[in-house]
Amino acid sequence: MSLDPARTVAELDELRALTGDDNGAQRVAWTETWEHARAWLREKVAATGAREEIDEAGNQWFTLTGRSEGALLIGGHIDSVPNGGWLDGCLNVLAGVEVLRRIAAEGEPPLTVRLVNWADEEGARFGRSLFGSSAAAGSMRDQDEIRERRDANGVRWEDALREHGVDLDRVLDARARLEGARAYLELHIEQGPVLESMDLPLGVVLGTFGVERHRVTFRGQAAHAGSTPMDKRRDALAGAARLELEIREIAKRTGGGAVCTMGGVVTKPGIVTSVVETAECLLDQRHLDAQKLAGMLAAARDTADWIAREEALEVDWEKIWSIEPILFHDELVELADASVREVSGTSHRLPSGPLHDAAEVARAGVPTVMLFVQSLRGLSHTKLEDTRREHLELSVQALDRLAAKALERFA
Amino acid sequence: MSLDPARTVAELDELRALTGDDNGAQRVAWTETWEHARAWLREKVAATGAREEIDEAGNQWFTLTGRSEGALLIGGHIDSVPNGGWLDGCLNVLAGVEVLRRIAAEGEPPLTVRLVNWADEEGARFGRSLFGSSAAAGSMRDQDEIRERRDANGVRWEDALREHGVDLDRVLDARARLEGARAYLELHIEQGPVLESMDLPLGVVLGTFGVERHRVTFRGQAAHAGSTPMDKRRDALAGAARLELEIREIAKRTGGGAVCTMGGVVTKPGIVTSVVETAECLLDQRHLDAQKLAGMLAAARDTADWIAREEALEVDWEKIWSIEPILFHDELVELADASVREVSGTSHRLPSGPLHDAAEVARAGVPTVMLFVQSLRGLSHTKLEDTRREHLELSVQALDRLAAKALERFA
Numbered sequence: 116m117s118l119d120p121a122r123t124v125a126e127l128d129e130l131r132a133l134t135g136d137d138n139g140a141q142r143v144a145w146t147e148t149w150e151h152a153r154a155w156l157r158e159k160v161a162a163t164g165a166r167e168e169i170d171e172a173g174n175q176w177f178t179l180t181g182r183s184e185g186a187l188l189i190g191g192h193i194d195s196v197p198n199g200g201w202l203d204g205c206l207n208v209l210a211g212v213e214v215l216r217r218i219a220a221e222g223e224p225p226l227t228v229r230l231v232n233w234a235d236e237e238g239a240r241f242g243r244s245l246f247g248s249s250a251a252a253g254s255m256r257d258q259d260e261i262r263e264r265r266d267a268n269g270v271r272w273e274d275a276l277r278e279h280g281v282d283l284d285r286v287l288d289a290r291a292r293l294e295g296a297r298a299y300l301e302l303h304i305e306q307g308p309v310l311e312s313m314d315l316p317l318g319v320v321l322g323t324f325g326v327e328r329h330r331v332t333f334r335g336q337a338a339h340a341g342s343t344p345m346d347k348r349r350d351a352l353a354g355a356a357r358l359e360l361e362i363r364e365i366a367k368r369t370g371g372g373a374v375c376t377m378g379g380v381v382t383k384p385g386i387v388t389s390v391v392e393t394a395e396c397l398l399d400q401r402h403l404d405a406q407k408l409a410g411m412l413a414a415a416r417d418t419a420d421w422i423a424r425e426e427a428l429e430v431d432w433e434k435i436w437s438i439e440p441i442l443f444h445d446e447l448v449e450l451a452d453a454s455v456r457e458v459s460g461t462s463h464r465l466p467s468g469p470l471h472d473a474a475e476v477a478r479a480g481v482p483t484v485m486l487f488v489q490s491l492r493g494l495s496h497t498k499l500e501d502t503r504r505e506h507l508e509l510s511v512q513a514l515d516r517l518a519a520k521a522l523e524r525f526a
Numbered sequence: 527m528s529l530d531p532a533r534t535v536a537e538l539d540e541l542r543a544l545t546g547d548d549n550g551a552q553r554v555a556w557t558e559t560w561e562h563a564r565a566w567l568r569e570k571v572a573a574t575g576a577r578e579e580i581d582e583a584g585n586q587w588f589t590l591t592g593r594s595e596g597a598l599l600i601g602g603h604i605d606s607v608p609n610g611g612w613l614d615g616c617l618n619v620l621a622g623v624e625v626l627r628r629i630a631a632e633g634e635p636p637l638t639v640r641l642v643n644w645a646d647e648e649g650a651r652f653g654r655s656l657f658g659s660s661a662a663a664g665s666m667r668d669q670d671e672i673r674e675r676r677d678a679n680g681v682r683w684e685d686a687l688r689e690h691g692v693d694l695d696r697v698l699d700a701r702a703r704l705e706g707a708r709a710y711l712e713l714h715i716e717q718g719p720v721l722e723s724m725d726l727p728l729g730v731v732l733g734t735f736g737v738e739r740h741r742v743t744f745r746g747q748a749a750h751a752g753s754t755p756m757d758k759r760r761d762a763l764a765g766a767a768r769l770e771l772e773i774r775e776i777a778k779r780t781g782g783g784a785v786c787t788m789g790g791v792v793t794k795p796g797i798v799t800s801v802v803e804t805a806e807c808l809l810d811q812r813h814l815d816a817q818k819l820a821g822m823l824a825a826a827r828d829t830a831d832w833i834a835r836e837e838a839l840e841v842d843w844e845k846i847w848s849i850e851p852i853l854f855h856d857e858l859v860e861l862a863d864a865s866v867r868e869v870s871g872t873s874h875r876l877p878s879g880p881l882h883d884a885a886e887v888a889r890a891g892v893p894t895v896m897l898f899v900q901s902l903r904g905l906s907h908t909k910l911e912d913t914r915r916e917h918l919e920l921s922v923q924a925l926d927r928l929a930a931k932a933l934e935r936f937a
Contacts, residue, residue: 307753324752328798340787340810341735341879342718343904345777352788353774356767363764366756376751377763378798385790387739387808387846397798399751435798468752493749493758 118217118515120508123209126159127507130193130209131201139498140201144173144194144235144246145275152193152205156232159212163219165230172250172289173234173281179215181224187521188229188299188481189214189514190248190472192236199237200500202304202507206488208232210302210511214518225526226297228518233472234281241265241272248472250286251293252479258283293476297525298447299483301473302514304502308493309465316506317513318463319451320485323474324374324401325408325440331358331419334429337384337392348390349427355380355394357422358415362398365414369407372466375400375415403440403466441474447484450524454516455486458509482525486513529628529926531919534620537570538918541604541620542612550909551612555584555605555646555657556686563604563616567643570623574630576641583661583700584645584692590626592635598932599640599710599892600625600925601659601883603647610648611911613715613918617899619643621713621922625929636937637708639929644883645692652676652683659883661697662704663890669694704887708936709858710894712884713925715913719904720876727917728924729874730862731896734885735785735812736819736851742769742830745840748795748803759801760838765830766791766805768837772829773809780822783877786811814851814877852885858895861935865927866897869920893936897924 134142134152142152153175157167165177175193178186191207211230218224234247241264249255262283264272273283305311310318333354338347355377362375378397385391398415402408416432423430448464455462467474467485477483488510491501502510545553545563553563564586568578576588586604589597602618622641629635645658652675660666673694675683684694714731716722721729744765749758766788773786789808796802809826813819827843834841859875866873878885878896888894899921902912913921 305753306750307755308749308758309753309755312758326752338719338904339717339879339906340785340789341737341812341881342716342720343785343879344718344720344783345774345785347719347723347904350787352770352791356770359763359767360771363756372755374751374754374756376761376798376801378751378800378802379793379796380763380791381796382790385792385808387787387789387810389789390787391789397796399798401752468754469750470752493754495750 118213118512120213120511123213123511124504124507126209127201127206130155130205135201138198140195140199141197142193142195143197143239144237145240145279149194150279153232156193156208160215163215165215165219169280170251170289170292172247172286173279174247174251174289175232176292177215177230179219179224179228181227183226183526184295185297185525186227186229186295187518187525188231188296189518190231190233190299190301192233192472194235194237196237196239196496198498200495200497202500202502203495204236206304206507207302210514213511214515217515225522236472245470245472245475248475251289252475253287253290254475254478255287293479293481296481298521299473299476299481300514300517300521301471302486302488302510303471304495305487305490306469306493306495307490310463310487310489311491311493313463315461315463316459316489316509317455318465318487319448319455320443320467320487321448321464322403322440322442323467323470324403325405325438327400327408327412327437328435329398330433330435331396331398332431333394333423335390335392338390340388340390343390350390351394351428352382352391354422354426354428354430355396358396358419361418362415365411365418369402369411371402371404371407373402373407373411374468375411401468405440408440441477443477443484444482446524447482447521450520451484451486451517454513454520457516458512486510486517529624529923531624531922534624534922535915535918537620538612538617541566541616546612549609551606551610552608553604553606554608554650555648556651556690560605561690564643567604567619571626574626576626576630580691581662581700581703583658583697584690585658585662585700586643587703588626588641590630590635590639592638594637594937595706596708596936597638597640597706598929598936599642599707600929601642601644601710601712601887603644603883605646605648607648607650607907609909611906611908613911613913614906615647617715617918618713621925624922625926628926629929636933647883656881656883656886659886662700663886664698664701665886665889666698704890704892707892709932710884710887710892711925711928711932712882713897713899713921714882715906716898716901717880717904717906718901721874721898721900722902722904724874726872726874727870727900727920728866729876729898730859730866731854731878731898732859732875733814733851733853734878734881735814736816736849738811738819738823738848739846740809741844741846742807742809743842744805744834746801746803749801751799751801754801761801762805762839763793763802765833765837765839765841766807768833769807769830773826776822776825776829780813780818782813782815782818784813784818784822785879786822812879816851819851852888854888854895855893857935858893858932861931862895862897862928865924865931868927869923897921897928
């Protein structure tokens with residue numbers, strides 16, 4: 116039995132029909148539809164003979180025992196955001212199923228091969244992503260906060276977890292599942308426009324960006340829009356506007372794929388008859404290089420300070436969240452590059468802006484790499500998310516080549 | 527009996543104690559507290575012998591019959607915003623009462639003198655200002671909309687009017703009250719920082735600014751803050767930011783007291799992980815010169831267009847409201863200037879950014895002028911609103927001088 120990438124595309128269609136509706140995919144973690152998808156996956160994998168286990172964090176593992184206890188891991192997530200796309204997360208899993216089939220058909224592999232369907236990558240229902248992979252990686256530190264989180268209907272996360280067989284006090288026991296892991300592979304849609312703009316089907320991911328996320332608040336003075344001369348204003352929105360334009364220059368100066376985003380501004384009082392008194396800006400900065408990321412943050416702080424001085428404003432910074440850059444494994448990047456070139460002729464290396472389960476696995480010290488397949492118009496987290504079918508098939512082939520090379524190299 | 531400006535200040539204190547609380551003035555139109563204030567005013571004026579009438583729009587008139595049916599009008603409004611200041615509106619009325627006393631004490635005046643307490647200048651409860659003066663001026667056109675307006679508790683404006691003896695179908699009959707008016711005078715706190723910054727107690731108002739108010743919406747493309755390179759973004763917030771900074775240049779270039787304000791921006795989706803797809807900006811532009819105001823609007827439109835082109839955005843304009851500049855009467859401005867100089871040594875002429883009842887009266891063709899008295903820190907519509915007591919007394923004197931000059935000139 117040889118690899119059948121067209122079957123993966125057919126199974127993606129099947130899963131879409133089973134767990135989606137007119138608004139898109141509805142496989143939100145810790146819901147019935149998600150359990151339905153997991154049961155469906157169980158049936159799909161059964162024929163390979165891989166053994167299924169659900170770990171303490173709700174991750175679904177399929178294990179094909181090999182000649183060694185050392186393991187090659189292939190991962191993905193079948194959960195989606197509400198009204199999500201047909202590929203984000205489940206392409207990874209179903210491509211992994213196809214690779215598992217090919218390996219199983221060839222007899223006992225040199226390493227144990229494990230496919231993992233991570234629980235709740237998206238964090239869509241409770242607002243905290245990478246649940247299952249961060250538990251398995253041992254990096255989860257916020258159990259107390261998780262315990263108290265509630266969904267939009269007021270249901271406590273801890274209670275929802277219990278309904279799906281997960282005891283929050285034991286989730287870190289899932290760490291045992293990464294013991295013996297020699298390599299971790301993950302395929303994902305790019306969720307960005309880079310490969311499409313280069314007209315390339317596939318790319319190799321160098322790592323995931325470090326992120327610095329802050330709320331920057333400028334404070335001036337509310338004043339009547341009619342009676343306050345221009346030179347007597349302390350307009351907080353002017354501070355926000357100048358910072359919004361300056362962060363683009365900071366990203367450009369830094370280079371190397373740097374991105375800076377002001378994702379929103381809240382203006383108060385926010386009425387047409389008043390100069391803005393406070394402007395709260397959401398700032399997101401990302402880079403693959405930790406030093407450059409630190410430099411971008413320092414530059415944004417300096418910039419906000421001189422803007423505040425020039426505009427006679429006060430400025431406050433409040434950290435929302437940050438994570439360091441996570442670099443993937445050099446040798447695996449080379450193997451991935453060779454795999455992509457074999458199936459599509461040309462490869463391209465790029466960082467990942469979004470986080471992925473792979474980042475958690477890499478943080479835990481497991482050699483890791485990811486493949487990206489082109490996203491049309493860079494869209495994801497919407498039913499408009501799409502990738503050409505021929506590119507999906509190429510991506511299954513590339514993951515298979517990479518798995519074969521990794522089995523050979525890490526055995 | 528001579529003019530007693532200290533009495534006006536004492537009566538302002540008395541009214542504050544009667545109709546305010548720890549949060550400020552509470553004389554919101556069409557409430558019991560407002561009726562209470564009107565009844566209190568009736569008692570204050572009674573001793574002058576002036577005849578009280580409430581017109582079809584709820585305006586409270588006090589008439590001192592003179593040798594001619596031609597009338598000198600002095601106006602103000604006793605209504606306030608909730609948690610308002612102790613001066614906005616009622617200073618005008620109480621200074622007028624003091625002037626009425628002085629004129630009454632001197633015997634039959636050459637013109638009929640009428641003090642008017644306009645109904646609902648602020649529009650605080652139902653969100654539409656200048657109710658009584660626009661009815662009397664005949665410029666009210668929105669009765670159908672007024673009928674359906676409701677307050678925060680769902681009470682229809684029409685019903686609230688009826689409770690206070692006002693029939694919405696008859697409010698334009700109040701127009702008869704302006705027949706025979708030869709001049710209209712109004713004193714008001716500046717509500718801005720200009721006189722304080724010049725260390726002047728009093729100023730003469732040249733007219734009220736024309737206003738152009740628009741919602742300007744930039745539309746780009748939501749995109750992942752991590753996976754979308756800087757050069758592939760269509761960031762609607764960049765459009766808003768550039769327009770916010772450019773309108774300051776437009777105001778500066780235009781000069782002559784021009785003001786441009788972006789009072790608020792609403793960003794969508796407005797989350798830290800996404801480039802902004804739409805940015806809705808509230809734009810307010812004001813000038814005393816109609817042509818310059820039109821020029822500022824055209825410049826803002828051109829600017830938004832080239833910003834949209836450069837940023838690959840779409841831009842839409844939606845008119846919220848506009849009003850033409852209203853210029854006060856040249857001769858009355860000269861008389862006001864002379865009056866201010868007589869009581870304080872120096873005068874200054876300035877436009878009014880906020881609208882006032884005087885603008886409605888001027889629109890109706892009655893020769894009109896206003897006096898401003900300094901506002902501390904330019905604050906109003908807050909309990910922090912204040913003016914030095916010696917300046918309040920000077921303002922009563924200036925209004926009295928102006929009334930005397932107008933009686934002489936327009937008799």
